[in-house]
Amino acid sequence: MTTTLIRGRLLSFLRRPVAIDDTASYRYEEDGGLLVEDGKIAAVGPYADMRAAAPAEVEEIDHRPHLILPGLIDTHLHFPQMQVIGSYAANLLEWLNTYTFPEECRFVESEHAARIARHFYDEMIRHGTTTAVAYCSVHKTSADAYFAEALKRGMCMVGGKVMMDRNAPQGLLDTPETGYDETRAVIAEWHGKGRNHVAITPRFAITSTPAQMEMAAALAREFPDLHIQTHLSENHDEIRFTRELYPDALDYTDVYAKHGLLGPKSLFGHCIHLSEREADAMSEAGAVAVHCPTSNLFLGSGLFPLKALSRRERPVRIAVATDVGGGTSYSMLKTMDEAYKIQQLLGERLNPFESFYHMTLGNAEALSLEDRIGTLDAGTDADFVVLDAAATPAMALKMEVVRSLADELFLLQTLGDDRAVRETYVAGKPVKAVL
Numbered sequence: 001m002t003t004t005l006i007r008g009r010l011l012s013f014l015r016r017p018v019a020i021d022d023t024a025s026y027r028y029e030e031d032g033g034l035l036v037e038d039g040k041i042a043a044v045g046p047y048a049d050m051r052a053a054a055p056a057e058v059e060e061i062d063h064r065p066h067l068i069l070p071g072l073i074d075t076h077l078h079f080p081q082m083q084v085i086g087s088y089a090a091n092l093l094e095w096l097n098t099y100t101f102p103e104e105c106r107f108v109e110s111e112h113a114a115r116i117a118r119h120f121y122d123e124m125i126r127h128g129t130t131t132a133v134a135y136c137s138v139h140k141t142s143a144d145a146y147f148a149e150a151l152k153r154g155m156c157m158v159g160g161k162v163m164m165d166r167n168a169p170q171g172l173l174d175t176p177e178t179g180y181d182e183t184r185a186v187i188a189e190w191h192g193k194g195r196n197h198v199a200i201t202p203r204f205a206i207t208s209t210p211a212q213m214e215m216a217a218a219l220a221r222e223f224p225d226l227h228i229q230t231h232l233s234e235n236h237d238e239i240r241f242t243r244e245l246y247p248d249a250l251d252y253t254d255v256y257a258k259h260g261l262l263g264p265k266s267l268f269g270h271c272i273h274l275s276e277r278e279a280d281a282m283s284e285a286g287a288v289a290v291h292c293p294t295s296n297l298f299l300g301s302g303l304f305p306l307k308a309l310s311r312r313e314r315p316v317r318i319a320v321a322t323d324v325g326g327g328t329s330y331s332m333l334k335t336m337d338e339a340y341k342i343q344q345l346l347g348e349r350l351n352p353f354e355s356f357y358h359m360t361l362g363n364a365e366a367l368s369l370e371d372r373i374g375t376l377d378a379g380t381d382a383d384f385v386v387l388d389a390a391a392t393p394a395m396a397l398k399m400e401v402v403r404s405l406a407d408e409l410f411l412l413q414t415l416g417d418d419r420a421v422r423e424t425y426v427a428g429k430p431v432k433a434v435l
C-alpha cells in the first residue's frame with residue numbers, strides 16, 4: 001500500500017457559513033497535510049503531525065502556497081451539449097428546438113458518444129470538478145459512454161439516460177415502455193459499478209407524457225435510493241405549456257409530486273419562478289432546487305432567489321451547477337461568480353465562504369453523498385483540487401493586495417477559471433497534469 005502526503009493550505013467546510021465572519025463553519029490549516037492511501041484520505045491535520053504519522057517511505061507532494069479544497073461538484077449539466085454551448089437563441093424553448101434537440105440526436109452513434117465522453121471528462125478535470133450529475137441523451141448508448149469513461153477514470157459520477165416521449169424530434173423519442181426498460185438496463189449495468197450512480201431522468205414535463213411519468217414513478221418506487229433529476233420552473237413559456245399539458249396538477253411542481261417524483265433524492269434544475277406553495281412542497285419533501293446561474297443569464301430565464309429560498313421558515317435545499325450547454329462555462333468558480341451577481345441584482349449578499357461551501361460540501365449534501373465527497377475528512381474519497389489565486393497576470397496583480405482568506409476566495413471566484421486549477425486529484429491521483 002502506497003501512502004502519499006500532500007502538503008498545502010487546507011480549506012474545507014463543516015456546515016453552511018451564516019456570515020462572512022462565521023469562522024466556525026470551516027476548517028483552515030495554513031500548513032496542512034493530507035495522508036492519502038488507497039484512494040482515500042487516511043488522515044488530515046497540521047503538516048508536522050501528518051509527517052510524524054506517515055511511514056518513512058512516504059511520497060510527498062508540496063502544493064504550498066496554494067489552497068487545497070475538496071473536489072468541486074457540479075450538480076446539473078448535459079453531457080451531450082458540449083457542442084451546443086454558445087448557441088444564439090432568444091429563450092429556452094427556441095434554444096431546445098433549434099440547437100439542442102438536433103445535436104442530441106447524434107448520440108445514437110456510440111463512437112460519437114464515446115468521443116464526446118472523453119472530452120467531457122477532460123473538461124471536468126481541467127476545471128477541478130471531480131463529481132458531476134449529468135443528463136445523457138435519450139439513447140442508451142450515451143449513458144453507456146458516460147459511465148464507461150467515468151469507470152476508466154475512477155470518478156464518482158451521477159447520470160441518467162434521459163426519458164422523453166413527446167414534443168421533440170423522432171430521433172430523440174423513446175416510449176413509456178422503452179424508457180422504463182432502458183433505464184432499468186442502465187441501472188443493472190452501471191449503478192454501483194466503480195463509483196457510478198444512475199439517476200432516474202425524465203427530461204421535463206413537456207417532453208414526458210403522463211404515461212411516461214408513471215413509468216418514472218415506477219422506477220422511483222423500485223429503486224428508492226436512486227437520484228431523480230428533471231427540470232422545473234425555468235421559463236414562463238415553459239411553465240404555461242406545462243400547465244396546458246397537465247391541467248389537473250395544482251402547478252408545475254405538483255406534476256412531479258403527483259407522479260411520486262418529489263423527494264429527498266430529487267434534483268430540480270432551475271426552480272426560478274416557484275410560488276410559495278411550490279416552495280413549501282419542495283421544502284416539505286426535502287427536494288433540491290439546483291441553481292444554474294450562467295444558464296439562467298444566457299437564456300434570459302430569470303433571477304433565482306437563492307437567499308430568499310434558503311432563509312424561509314420552510315427552507316428549500318439548494319445546490320449549484322453549470323447546466324452546460326445552456327450554461328456557458330464548465331467552471332464552478334465562474335458559476336459562483338455569476339451566482340453572486342444574480343444575488344446582487346436581487347439586493348442580496350452571497351459571501352465567498354458560502355460560495356465555496358456550495359461548490360463542495362453544500363453540493364455533496366444536496367446529493368446525500370457528504371459521507372464520501374465534499375470534505376477533506378479522514379475516511380472519505382481522496383478527491384480534491386489545488387487552487388492558485390495568482391494563476392494569471394491579472395490575478396497575481398490583485399493578489400498583491402489581498403490580505404484575508406475571504407478576499408483570496410473572492411478573487412478566485414471573480415477572476416478564476418480552469419487556469420486557477422493547478423491540479424485535480426481523483427481518488428488520490430493527480431489527473432490534470434497528465435491531460
Ligand code: GUN
Nearest residue numbers: 078203204231295323326
Ligand atoms: N429543460 C429541458 N431540457 C433542458 C435542457 O437541456 N437545458 C435547459 N437549460 N433546460 C431544459
Ligand code: ZN
Nearest residue numbers: 076078269323
Ligand atoms: Zn438542464
